[in-house]
Amino acid sequence: MESRVLSRATAFAAVPSLRKSPRQNGAVSFVSARPIGTVSEGGNLIWGRQLRPALLLEASPSRKEILKPCLAAASSPAEGSDSAGDAKAAPVGFIQKYPALVTGFFFFMWYFLNVIFNILNKKIYNYFPYPYFVSVIHLGVGVVYCLISWAVGLPKRAPMDSNQLKLLIPVAACHALGHVTSNVSFAAVAVSFTHTIKALEPFFNAAASQFILGQSIPVSLWLSLAPVVLGVSMASLTELSFNWLGFISAMISNISFTYRSIYSKKAMTDMDSTNLYAYISIIALIVCIPPALIVEGPQLLKHGFADAIAKVGLVKFVTDLFWVGLFYHLYNQLATNTLERVAPLTHAVGNVLKRVFVIGFSIVVFGNKISTQTGIGTAVAIAGVAIYSYLKAKIEEEKRVSQI
Structure with a gap:
């Protein structure tokens, strides 16, 4: 999830303030302090750090x-x-003693789970090319995971009212559309190429902020996006696996996730990130099921399932779908948890490096051949995203400091 929501244990309001009350009969008493940054089912955090x-x-x-x-x-x-x-x-x-090691572990698990998800996802499409159904499996396994977590009280389920539901439906709908179109692109072209196209997402975010939300985007940010557009264009012209379905689907995914970010800002609530992502997953699953039945249902019943089982066997087919769904949910949850532990700049750089890891590992694992121009274009695009992420996080940090 890209929306930033605070989580963890409930606020500790019992710690008293260090302010002294007026002396009465020579005695000194302490005044109870209100919790700092209290959120429902969340901890006390100062700029993303737990107090x-x-x-x-x-x-x-x-x-x-x-x-x-x-x-x-x-x-x-x-x-x-x-x-x-x-x-x-x-x-x-x-x-508390080794915060750097713990944060490093979070980054490692985020990268590891994301790489494994992308590799396993593409392997499934090689023998089961039904991205709508696989998208439903991704969300379905995640929803089951969330329901089990709620059942055992880890975490405790946050209540949902009609007003919150109205706010979350647009977010979940955009999440569902972006997820499905990403998978359509993964199934149609090389994983590395899809991630190269998705590197354009900051461009769409900046455009939406400028022209839809009316926010002023500095010229430096627009200039940093120039190499992103140039790099993606270079990579697309000579990509050996290029086809229009994969390209257009990845672009629709970028637009969908951009609108998801816009609606997420309007849907910010006191709910912790784990509960929020669980509710979004449930709504997104409901949104994804009808298109999957309409687009792929007849083919699946006719020969889709039978062909996949004939190629790899029933046990491997079922276990592959289960594991890819679990890895999808866990890597998204780890991304949110990592964001809560680090500054926005660190997370932005980490997100760029994650894309580099995914592209690199996918090329090695699947042996995808890329032209020299595609390689250069991909490198230029990733470098542009890194510069943009650095500048954007730096501007946000300066704005935050000025408001203190």
Whole structure:
């Protein structure tokens, strides 16, 4: 998901403020503070970072001493005042001690799951060329995963009202259309070529922001998109697997995901990212089923399933569909979780590198032959996306700092 939504544990409103109230009879009391950045079923975050109690306790000796009376008051009578007064901060966990390693692991898993998904997805299309049905499987497996997670309380299901549903339906519809057309392109052309075309997505986002949302886009951002357009054009002219179905489908996917971003900004709620993505997946699945039945249903019943089972066997066919759906859901969820852990600039650069990894691995695994001009065009397009992502994230960071 590209919309940024906050998640994790509920806000800890019990930590008191360090502001002193007026003295009364020589005593000093503390005023309860309101939670910082509270969201429903979410944590306290400052610019995407969780504000943890352990960090407050260990920030400085003075803070620790100030908080001790409050911690003592919150302890049970059985513990006694002495033990409460000597209360120590909880041991620092692995996540707090090695944040860089944890963030690196998130990036690795995001890349790994995305690469595996793209490779397995293309292998399925080599013997089962039905992208509408496969798109339904992707979403269906993800929905089952979400329902099981809700059933065990990980996470607890957030309530949905009619107003939220109205906001999410356009987002889910655009998500469904973008996902299906991406898969149509994957089935029609090489994976590397589809990802090269999808590198144009920032161009459509900038155009939509400028002409639909009325936002002013700096000239530097428009100039950074020039190599993207040039690179994609160079790659398309000499791509050996080029066909119009794959090209047009990838372009429709770009437009769909652009509108998904626009509607996502209007549909921002207090719901955490895991629940939000689950609801979007459910709605998108409902949207995808009718076209799959109409476009591919008769062919599937006539010979589609039978041909696939004859080629690879029933067990492999079913397990391939299951795993590709699971990898699709998990890599999208990991992308959201990674975004929550890093600054926008870091995530933007990481997203560009992910596309490089996918293109590179797909060429190696499938042995796709590309011309010199296609290779140069792809490199120019990716470089343009990297420059655009860097500039856009830098502008957003400067705007955020100026508002503090």
